Amino acid sequence: MKLEKITSEGKRRYDDACAAAHALDLLGERWALLVVRELFFGPKRFSDIKAGLPGISANVLTQRLEGLESSGIVRKTRLPPPASVSVYALTDWGRESEPIFQALGRWAVRSPMHDRTLSFSANSLMLSFRTMFDPARAGDFAATVAFRIGEETFKAEIADGAIAIRRDSDAEADLVLTGPAAVIGAFVHGGVPPEALPALTIAGDPAVARRFATLFPLPSKVAPPEAGGPA
Amino acid sequence: MKLEKITSEGKRRYDDACAAAHALDLLGERWALLVVRELFFGPKRFSDIKAGLPGISANVLTQRLEGLESSGIVRKTRLPPPASVSVYALTDWGRESEPIFQALGRWAVRSPMHDRTLSFSANSLMLSFRTMFDPARAGDFAATVAFRIGEETFKAEIADGAIAIRRDSDAEADLVLTGPAAVIGAFVHGGVPPEALPALTIAGDPAVARRFATLFPLPSKVAPPEAGGPA
DNA sequence: CGGCATCCGGGAAGATACTG
DNA sequence: CAGTATCTTCCCGGATGCCG
Numbered sequence: 001m002k003l004e005k006i007t008s009e010g011k012r013r014y015d016d017a018c019a020a021a022h023a024l025d026l027l028g029e030r031w032a033l034l035v036v037r038e039l040f041f042g043p044k045r046f047s048d049i050k051a052g053l054p055g056i057s058a059n060v061l062t063q064r065l066e067g068l069e070s071s072g073i074v075r076k077t078r079l080p081p082p083a084s085v086s087v088y089a090l091t092d093w094g095r096e097s098e099p100i101f102q103a104l105g106r107w108a109v110r111s112p113m114h115d116r117t118l119s120f121s122a123n124s125l126m127l128s129f130r131t132m133f134d135p136a137r138a139g140d141f142a143a144t145v146a147f148r149i150g151e152e153t154f155k156a157e158i159a160d161g162a163i164a165i166r167r168d169s170d171a172e173a174d175l176v177l178t179g180p181a182a183v184i185g186a187f188v189h190g191g192v193p194p195e196a197l198p199a200l201t202i203a204g205d206p207a208v209a210r211r212f213a214t215l216f217p218l219p220s221k222v223a224p225p226e227a228g229g230p231a
Numbered sequence: 232m233k234l235e236k237i238t239s240e241g242k243r244r245y246d247d248a249c250a251a252a253h254a255l256d257l258l259g260e261r262w263a264l265l266v267v268r269e270l271f272f273g274p275k276r277f278s279d280i281k282a283g284l285p286g287i288s289a290n291v292l293t294q295r296l297e298g299l300e301s302s303g304i305v306r307k308t309r310l311p312p313p314a315s316v317s318v319y320a321l322t323d324w325g326r327e328s329e330p331i332f333q334a335l336g337r338w339a340v341r342s343p344m345h346d347r348t349l350s351f352s353a354n355s356l357m358l359s360f361r362t363m364f365d366p367a368r369a370g371d372f373a374a375t376v377a378f379r380i381g382e383e384t385f386k387a388e389i390a391d392g393a394i395a396i397r398r399d400s401d402a403e404a405d406l407v408l409t410g411p412a413a414v415i416g417a418f419v420h421g422g423v424p425p426e427a428l429p430a431l432t433i434a435g436d437p438a439v440a441r442r443f444a445t446l447f448p449l450p451s452k453v454a455p456p457e458a459g460g461p462a
Numbered sequence: 463c464g465g466c467a468t469c470c471g472g473g474a475a476g477a478t479a480c481t482g
Numbered sequence: 483c484a485g486t487a488t489c490t491t492c493c494c495g496g497a498t499g500c501c502g
Contacts, residue, residue, distance in 0.1 A: 023339035
């Protein structure tokens with residue numbers, strides 16, 4: 001005879017009043033946080049979310065969106081005709097989860113096993129700029145930088161030691177960087193010279209590009225764990 | 232014929248260069264972050280970790296500790312004789328993950344479904360003090376507060392608009408709060424008057440206790456998601 | 463095509479019992 | 483006390499198919 005699991009009402013949760021544990025109840029399932037990541041710069045359709053998440057399957061994405069909506073993190077909206085499509089957007093509170101990403105990102109770039117050569121969604125790249133922007137390095141530098149990553153376009157405005165990033169198809173900018181997100185990341189974060197990146201197109205003042213690439217310093221990696229053991 | 236899944240080498244990872252995704256590769260498995268939480272105030276033994284994690288089973292805890300150790304987040308040490316026991320400690324880098332907790336906690340206390348009446352480990356409570364401490368409210372208030380939660384003892388030192396918390400069995404303090412973590416939390420965070428908390432013992436100046444309980448303001452909750460839909 | 467339901471295989475999580 | 487062994491249950495991921 002099988003024990004009837006009366007204790008649980010279906011969901012697997014941590015029975016813990018710790019707020020961090022509750023956050024994991026809401027965002028801790030596989031893919032949930034990355035789904036949120038894909039929505040940080042505005043609403044997206046199902047397929048566009050899926051495109052930014054290599055490896056997720058449609059049914060899991062459906063489940064996550066349902067869960068996030070019932071938690072009040074995501075809202076599903078149907079755009080008015082003629083564009084009668086469903087889009088998913090973060091609620092105000094959902095958008096407030098960005099510091100979680102920044103903390104995760106700042107910590108994990110120091111990981112010895114972090115592989116920066118994998119695929120990189122446009123949202124990830126833009127988020128990394130917001131996370132790693134160093135006001136001290138920017139000083140009084142001011143510029144508008146546009147990004148063209150496949151079909152997606154963004155614009156970053158740097159002024160007064162702050163950076164503002166939004167989706168924007170307007171090409172008016174001091175600098176336009178075109179290419180795959182991973183390649184732009186290699187240039188900006190990795191310090192790879194543009195000459196070594198044939199997939200990268202830089203339109204605008206090269207000096208501005210070089211300066212831009214210094215504004216997002218990455219913290220140093222930690223030493224890998226010693227398998228053999230020290231002294 | 233079944234497709235041979237060559238792509239995966241056993242572990243289920245996100246194929247994503249995004250550092251946040253990598254953080255989830257390291258800490259995203261169920262219980263992993265909460266295991267780290269239990270180690271923030273110093274090394275612990277297997278059973279003591281398990282005691283702070285209601286619901287985890289021994290085999291899962293074993294797996295998590297193995298994984299965290301191979302990632303360089305946790306280190307297993309055997310104390311020298313006569314206390315020949317194994318303990319688990321965070322590495323320096325593992326300790327740097329605390330901002331992740333703080334971001335998770337600050338965000339999730341605003342959740343409409345956060346239930347503050349569940350069980351609460353001593354580590355969670357201490358971590359919540361570090362997370363929610365408000366220097367502005369502290370002003371030039373200075374005090375040493377000791378906590379006795381079952382077998383565990385901590386001491387918080389508040390001075391110069393900062394708070395320092397550590398494990399400490401020394402009872403020299405301006406204020407000693409004794410009781411279960413959830414009860415101390417109800418007093419400090421929940422604003423429940425001590426008269427309503429028979430399980431709470433306050434030793435020291437009651438005025439200091441009242442003042443202490445004002446130093447950790449919680450952000451307001453968000454409205455629950457409207458099931459029926461608004462206008 | 464976009465979104466969601468269904469079925470299946472594999473693997474991780476959970477409960478319990480057992481061992482050094 | 484500190485885990486291991488075993489078994490069950492459930493989640494994840496892939497494929498397929500329905501329906502607007």
